Amino acid sequence: xxxxxxxxVGILTAAGVYLILRxxxxxxxxxLAMLSYAVNIFIFASGRLAIGSPPIVADGVLGxxxxxxxxxxLTAIVISFAMTAVIVMLALAAHLATGSDQTDRATEEEAG
Amino acid sequence: MNHLIILPVLLPAVLxxxxxxxxxxxxxxxxxxxxxxxxxxxxLAVLLxxxxxxxxxxxxxxxxxxxxxxxxxxxxRLAALMLVLTAALAVLVLIYATAxxxxxxxxxxxxxxxxxxxxxxxxxLTGDAFNLFVFFEVLLIASYGLMIHSGGAARLRAGxxxxxxxxVASALFLIALATLYGVTGTLNLADLAGKVARLxxxxxALIRVAGVLLLAVFGIKAALVPxxxxxxASYANAPGPVAALFAVMTKVGAYAVLRVFTLVFxxxxxxxxxxxxxxxxxxxxATLVVGAIGVLGAATLTRLVAFAVIAGVGTLFIALADFTPxxxxxxxxxxxxxxxxxxxxxxxxxxxxARRAGCGLRNALPPIAxxxxxxxxxxxxxLAMAGMPPLSGFxxxxxxxxxxxxxxxxxxxxxxxxxxxxxxxxxxxxxxxLFWKAHELAGPATPHPAQPLAFAAASALLAALVALTVxxxxxxxxxxxxxxxxxxxSAYIAANALPGALP
Numbered sequence: 001x002x003x004x005x006x007x008x009v010g011i012l013t014a015a016g017v018y019l020i021l022r023x024x025x026x027x028x029x030x031x032l033a034m035l036s037y038a039v040n041i042f043i044f045a046s047g048r049l050a051i052g053s054p055p056i057v058a059d060g061v062l063g064x065x066x067x068x069x070x071x072x073x074l075t076a077i078v079i080s081f082a083m084t085a086v087i088v089m090l091a092l093a094a095h096l097a098t099g100s101d102q103t104d105r106a107t108e109e110e111a112g
Numbered sequence: 113m114n115h116l117i118i119l120p121v122l123l124p125a126v127l128x129x130x131x132x133x134x135x136x137x138x139x140x141x142x143x144x145x146x147x148x149x150x151x152x153x154x155x156l157a158v159l160l161x162x163x164x165x166x167x168x169x170x171x172x173x174x175x176x177x178x179x180x181x182x183x184x185x186x187x188x189r190l191a192a193l194m195l196v197l198t199a200a201l202a203v204l205v206l207i208y209a210t211a212x213x214x215x216x217x218x219x220x221x222x223x224x225x226x227x228x229x230x231x232x233x234x235x236x237l238t239g240d241a242f243n244l245f246v247f248f249e250v251l252l253i254a255s256y257g258l259m260i261h262s263g264g265a266a267r268l269r270a271g272x273x274x275x276x277x278x279x280v281a282s283a284l285f286l287i288a289l290a291t292l293y294g295v296t297g298t299l300n301l302a303d304l305a306g307k308v309a310r311l312x313x314x315x316x317a318l319i320r321v322a323g324v325l326l327l328a329v330f331g332i333k334a335a336l337v338p339x340x341x342x343x344x345a346s347y348a349n350a351p352g353p354v355a356a357l358f359a360v361m362t363k364v365g366a367y368a369v370l371r372v373f374t375l376v377f378x379x380x381x382x383x384x385x386x387x388x389x390x391x392x393x394x395x396x397x398a399t400l401v402v403g404a405i406g407v408l409g410a411a412t413l414t415r416l417v418a419f420a421v422i423a424g425v426g427t428l429f430i431a432l433a434d435f436t437p438x439x440x441x442x443x444x445x446x447x448x449x450x451x452x453x454x455x456x457x458x459x460x461x462x463x464x465x466a467r468r469a470g471c472g473l474r475n476a477l478p479p480i481a482x483x484x485x486x487x488x489x490x491x492x493x494x495l496a497m498a499g500m501p502p503l504s505g506f507x508x509x510x511x512x513x514x515x516x517x518x519x520x521x522x523x524x525x526x527x528x529x530x531x532x533x534x535x536x537x538x539x540x541x542x543x544x545x546l547f548w549k550a551h552e553l554a555g556p557a558t559p560h561p562a563q564p565l566a567f568a569a570a571s572a573l574l575a576a577l578v579a580l581t582v583x584x585x586x587x588x589x590x591x592x593x594x595x596x597x598x599x600x601x602s603a604y605i606a607a608n609a610l611p612g613a614l615p
Contacts, residue, residue: 039290080282094271097263103272
């Protein structure tokens with residue numbers, strides 16, 4: 001399982017970084033989403049990997065899985081979801097206003 | 113528990129949410145609520161400053177949960193200082209925004225402004241690393257809205273770049289926090305301080321990775337070279353008053369570095385040692401060089417100010433990288449100075465841009481309305497920002513040079529001094545293009561309403577710089593005590609009331 005989780009984080013990060021460097025808004029947004037998935041899995045794994053254990057300490061239960069990282073992941077998911085919505089709207093507005101979805105075009109308007 | 117500590121976060125959150133709901137009430141009520149809210153925040157911040165001066169650091173346990181399990185806010189001298197600086201800047205910038213009508217050029221300006229203040233105040237108060245991430249996000253979300261306020265193609269495109277850059281930074285922040293949690297099992301800053309100092313030998317590599325990642329994230333926020341690329345385009349394209357408020361956003365990065373790298377990773381930590389100090393010093397020197405060259409070569413006035421902010425960050429981090437009480441106190445003085453001076457310059461650039469189509473520096477353009485007053489104010493602000501006597505920039509740079517009398521002096525002194533010289537040339541070039549050459553061109557100035565309140569707000573920022581110079585001695589007494597508390601954080605850790613800690 002360690003191999004599976006570690007390679008999932010690695011592949012998602014690699015794909016995310018590659019897409020973010022594509023200089024167009026659609027791949028950029030997909031890449032950011034991939035990166036946030038990778039981060040979420042990574043946070044989850046930082047509480048140690050455990051299968052079939054309850055997230056609370058109770059009498060008669062041996063071992064438990066760390067509940068804190070699950071709470072952290074929930075917060076991170078909510079924030080990254082909201083941020084994806086924000087950047088989608090912003091990218092659409094920029095596309096409609098400028099007629100191009102290049103993200104790295106220099107802004108000629110500002111060059112005095 | 114002292115409930116005043118939560119109010120700087122709670123008050124703008126409630127007022128901002130109320131303003132979003134009551135959108136139909138009209139601009140006048142929104143302005144009233146916004147101004148009353150920021151004034152209340154200023155009063156609150158001053159009250160907290162007095163408390164932080166008279167008593168030791170205090171903790172506020174949210175929901176009554178004890179420290180390493182629940183979230184804790186900690187009020188100490190540094191947090192109180194940052195709250196006062198933010199609130200004072202916010203009041204003046206908001207007066208400017210209402211006087212120039214910037215707040216009427218799009219929806220929800222005042223609500224976003226309050227949410228931005230909520231995020232800033234929360235970031236300064238929190239004593240929990242994950243909570244710091246959450247407040248970073250709050251202030252960033254609000255800043256995305258403010259940055260594209262009133263729209264326009266150039267602004268929207270710069271906005272996409274700004275948001276994308278910061279989302280990557282947030283992902284890095286989460287990876288750093290998860291690594292930190294995986295190694296130590298806690299995210300409370302005071303608890304981390306104890307755990308990182310006594311780590312199992314096998315975890316040294318992991319903790320170094322976490323530390324350097326955190327440094328990279330805070331470096332992005334503070335716009336340290338080579339992570340500064342987001343700043344010039346975003347600040348130059350943001351609305352003038354918003355850019356002025358953003359002058360305090362790079363300082364959030366400086367604050368976070370100061371907090372985390374004196375508390376959790378001080379130079380005495382066996383596993384990390386002087387790793388961060390050495391990294392920071394090299395990056396800070398490069399930042400100052402890039403900023404100074406940018407000031408000299410900028411094509412527009414707003415870009416010039418953006419690079420001046422970068423140069424200011426570089427100077428600030430040169431002092432921070434010392435990690436001595438003397439260097440930290442000098443850095444804090446320079447932090448106050450460069451925030452106020454940067455904000456004043458952004459407001460002046462906006463005054464110029466409003467009276468001329470843009471504020472390009474390539475060609476001389478005809479004179480503008482209220483030419484003399486703006487030119488005089490620009491002169492004072494540029495003098496302060498470049499670090500020329502008699503204003504606070506000079507005092508700040510003098511203290512930074514004085515704090516760096518060690519072996520690094522050979523490298524640091526020439527770069528700081530030459531950087532200042534290059535920047536003086538940059539400001540002189542900009543000032544003569546903007547204000548003197550204009551008189552060589554024929555044609556009267558286009559009339560423009562005088563907006564005395566806007567001028568008053570910009571002048572008040574400069575007056576604050578003068579006050580910072582005149583009252584340098586009492587300010588430095590406070591900052592020396594702040595720096596001493598940062599480098600001996602027993603009171604901060606005690607405020608968290610960790611279980612197992614000695615009372």
